[in-house]
Amino acid sequence: MLDLLSTLKIEVSDLSKTHAEHTQSITGFTEVSIHEAMREEKNPQLLKLSLQGLSTSVEGFESSHPKLVGVVNSICFTLSNIGI
Numbered sequence: 001m002l003d004l005l006s007t008l009k010i011e012v013s014d015l016s017k018t019h020a021e022h023t024q025s026i027t028g029f030t031e032v033s034i035h036e037a038m039r040e041e042k043n044p045q046l047l048k049l050s051l052q053g054l055s056t057s058v059e060g061f062e063s064s065h066p067k068l069v070g071v072v073n074s075i076c077f078t079l080s081n082i083g084i
Contacts, residue, residue: 004075005030011068015061022057026068029054030075037079051076 008030016023033054036047058065058072 001075001078004071004078007067007071008075011065011071015065015068022061025057026054026072029057030072033076033079037082047080051080 008026012023012026015026029050033047033050036043036050054072055076058069062069
């Protein structure tokens with residue numbers, strides 16, 4: 001997970017130069033998703049919503065930032081498995 005977050009940091013750094021608001025959404029949803037996945041008292045609905053927000057935050061960047069989309073998808077997959 002730490003490797004994924006390190007890669008995400010690099011990718012959003014590049015994106016922030018041209019899409020600052022998108023970068024804030026991506027990092028915000030990442031933080032919320034991690035929080036929801038790691039909660040002691042899990043709420044599956046909140047985790048699902050935060051992961052949907054994270055996934056949606058990178059829509060439209062598939063061709064211009066494919067590595068960003070890939071790492072976000074990997075983070076979503078990992079967090080959904082943690083949250084089970």
